[in-house]
Amino acid sequence: MLLYDYSKSTAAYRVRIALGLKGLSYQRETVSLLDKHQQSDAYRSLNPAGLVPTLVDGDVTLSQSLAIIEYLDERYPQVKLLPSDPVQKAQCRSLALDIACDVHPLNNLRVLQYLTGPFGHSDDDKITWYHHWLKQGFDGLEAKLQGLDSPFIGGEAPNLADICLVPQLFNARRFAFDLTAYPTLTRIEAQCQTLDAFIQAHPDKG
């Protein structure tokens, strides 16, 4: 298995965690977003959208982190990352999409570059934007998860929602966002960070 990856990509970070939780070995090919390698013709032949990550598993080439993780969960079911109960599965997906659709897309690198480039915003504006959308998303998530009495959103083990939460909190810290209003989210994050799959997937591991 080959993962086209960038260490600080939030979406690639999710896939690295999932591969680690499943104990799947893989090779990494770095696609530097800062150097815009994701826009090269060679990479676009794999992923026409020019976004990271892409997973190649035999003759299957897949983009979109959530689609990749669901594929891995069906193809390699030894450790399950989504609940089998349909309602619990739907709630897990809903929480994952709260992050993947309503927080991350607004705050990823290409959007910040568009704000400070063509749209002429300052770095202070960029931080204001970043924090605004984090607050919108995290307020809803904290409310949804309030009262959770298990170690992880997934219960005794992390699921797809935990996998989406941790990289988003990593980004929040990078942008100096105050997390004191989110005790449930940070408690889950701390629990995840005790697991080797989360530790090994961290962007600082390169």
Added chain:
Amino acid sequence: MLLYDYSKSTAAYRVRIALGLKGLSYQRETVSLLDKHQQSDAYRSLNPAGLVPTLVDGDVTLSQSLAIIEYLDERYPQVKLLPSDPVQKAQCRSLALDIACDVHPLNNLRVLQYLTGPFGHSDDDKITWYHHWLKQGFDGLEAKLQGLDSPFIGGEAPNLADICLVPQLFNARRFAFDLTAYPTLTRIEAQCQTLDAFIQAHPDKG
């Protein structure tokens, strides 16, 4: 079944199409985004993120359009909206997420309001922003789907990817985006618009 809905909401439009394709009857409760009813305490008690849509099915309350549609597909499988083959299913989800994560979140109402409100942009800037992210997304989608020889992305019947495509093209037209570079996308759209489920779900139907 009760759908908390707003006629022009792209995400709610997806769910209306899915319910129609499955032949499921439901009631609609309008949540006016222009009047910010989605931020009311009453609505947030159902959907803490304050976003549309929310589906209530018996004792199940669900948010996030893609999670809702996947739930409907498992709970009411008489008409399938996702392929059963794991690789085809993953590719279907990947295309749906190309729209739901990488196009729509950047162009929805709350983001446009933030650009023209606190960020002080003109209506012309808003259109530039809107078109920029549509082009990024549609260029990738058109390339991925080039050579598709079936009526729908789903083959002989629409799937989750078709369901995400049509509302995004509706929005593109609303914002006067030139679609001549996307013959595959508009050909699929025209095919979908022959089906009653797509016709009845259209925002102009109220």
